[in-house]
Amino acid sequence: MSSDMNAEQATRSAQRALFHRFLLTLLICFLFLMTVMVFILTYLLDYQERKLLSSLGQEYQRILTFESDSKLEHVVINNPNRLIENAISVARVDSTGQLEWLSGAELPSFPEVVSEYQPALRHWYHLFSHAPYLSLKLDGKPSQYWLIMDGTPRRTHLFVQGAALCAALAVMVALIALIVWRLLSRTLSPLHSLAKGVDQVRGWSLDVMLATDLPALESSGPLGQLSQSVQQVLNRLRETVKGMDQTVDAIAHDVRTPLSRVILTTEAALSEDTAKYQPEQIEASLRSALSDCAESAQQANQMLTTLMRIHDEQVGRHALETQPIELAQLLSEVAAWYEEVAEDTGIRLNTDGLEAVTCVSDAKRLTQIVVNLVDNSVKYSLPGGEVSLACGEAVDHLWFSVSDRGIGIEPAHQALIFRRLYRVEGSRHRPGYGLGLAMVSAMVNTLQGSIDLNSVLGEGSRFTVRLPKTLDL
Structure with a gap:
């Protein structure tokens, strides 16, 4: 505290410093929140673009494969609305290797090297590049075509959303700052009152200070109790000196006027109406902030729940519920659940390799293992690929496998994919948390398999699970 600053000024300066620190922390938190939300919006927009382009590409490729080039040109020329609405152009490669606009949105100019803008070569943040394009090659007979999606309209829409988000967060920060300032003022009011009383008695002589009470202080809240404690200490000190000096009664008369002035000032401050906003306005702002947070929690709550399930499996928290299981039937049922998803992505589910075998195991866990493996194979298979399910019996165990002709896994990563939250670099653009195979590994261990x-890499993967014919309980 500087020598020219009294106690009340110091407490109010401390209040301002505390508020500034809170405001800085609040701004940092909201900037972080805004950054995360912009990241999520960008990622989702990129995911939607890729999904839309892939869907159109599959549809048009089927026309080229099963019909003809002229049929495709007829379709896109006579039905350009969907392409225009999504800023997608269809271009044909002419005899000189140049792109010739065919239908859809008209671009100012085509990218110089259109193959560089294929989804596999573009990152999720490509919308912020100088050329926010995505391209997809279509092979005809004999012509070649390209679908070119211009991300400029979506980038503009993203900027508008970001600006609206910034404005909403700015209003929210202002409202919260105002509320916190009022709360700080009311909470620290007893401390200000105490400091004011200290300033009043600081210039008194020792006899006067010990012979009189401090001005009436606020006694509400924890800081009010502090004021009362200080007053009690000084009063006890006064009582100690009182026995040595019989003139206390005369001096007490002289402090009645300042005591009355302090009481009147305190009562006037307490009677002021500090509410400037309606409760409904405050509640509406707080509800808006609480709503954005909960989408992301939810993506974590889900992650934490899965992590807890993995932990429960590893520590054996839930007992096994064993029963005879027709393994081929279970695999067929799970395959049936994924038929529609596989068909949408052009993937064939093959169950020809299933043999009639029976094991004694936990049906729920076994079903979850198969679901995770099939889901993984479908997710990482290429369009037109195949996911095969097979099962059989060996001398001392049963086995089943799920194989695909997808992207495959490098040898360096194969020993790591069963770790929690581990994801191969090439799979990070696909949805998931990297917990599915960790769950499979934990459940397989629980089933003593x-x-x-x-x-x-580039040819596919085969997961093989081996289980005992009966469990040792």
Whole structure:
């Protein structure tokens, strides 16, 4: 505290410093929140673009494969609305290798090297590049075509959303700052009152200070109790000196006027109406902030729930519920659940390799293992690929496998994919948390089995689960 600053000024300066620190922390938190939300919006927009382009590409490729080039040109020329609405152009490669606009949105100019803008070569943040394009090659007979999506309209829409988000957060910060300032003022009011009383008696002589009470102080809240404690200490000190000096009664008369002035000032401050906003306005702002947070929690709550389930499996918290299980039937049922998803992505589910075998195991866990493996294979298979399910019996165990002809896994990553939250670099653009195979590994161990992976990069993967014919309980 500087020598020219009294106690009340110091407490109010401390209040302002505390408020500034809170405001800085609040701004940092909201900037972080805004950054995360912009990231999520950008990622979702990129995901939607890729999904839309992939869907159109599959539809048009089927026309080229099963019909003809002229049929495709007829379709896109006579039905350009969907392409225009999504800022997608269809271009044909002419005899000189140049792109010739065919239908859809008209671009100012085509990218110089259109193949560089294919989804596999573009990152989720490509919308912020100088050329926010996505391209997809279509092979006809004999012509070649390109779908080119211009991300400029979506980028503009994203900027508008970001500006609206900034404005909403700015209003929210202002409202919260105002509310916190009022709360700080009311909470620290007893401390200000105490400081004011200290300033009043600081210039008194020792006899006067010990012979009189401090001005009436606020006694509400924890800081009010502090004021009362200080007053009690000084009063006890006064009582100690009182026995040594019989003139206290005369001096007490002289402090009645300042005591009355302090009481009147305090009562006037307490009677002021500090509410400047309606409760409904404050509640509406707080509800808006609480709503954005909950979408992301939810993506974590889900992650934490899965992590807890993995932990429960590893520590054996839930007992096994064993029963005879027709393994081929279980695999067929799970395959049936994924038929529609596989069909939408052009993937064939093959169950020809299933043999009639029976094991004694936990049906719920076994179903979850198969679901996770099939889901993984469908997710990482390429359009037109195949996911095969097979099962059989060996001398001392049963086995089943789920194989695909997808992207495959590099040898360096194969020993790591069963770890929690581990994801291969090439799979990070696909949805998921990296917990599915960790859950599979934990459940397989619970069922006293083992899981093996055989994978070749670019050719596919095969997961094989081996289970005992009966469990040792």
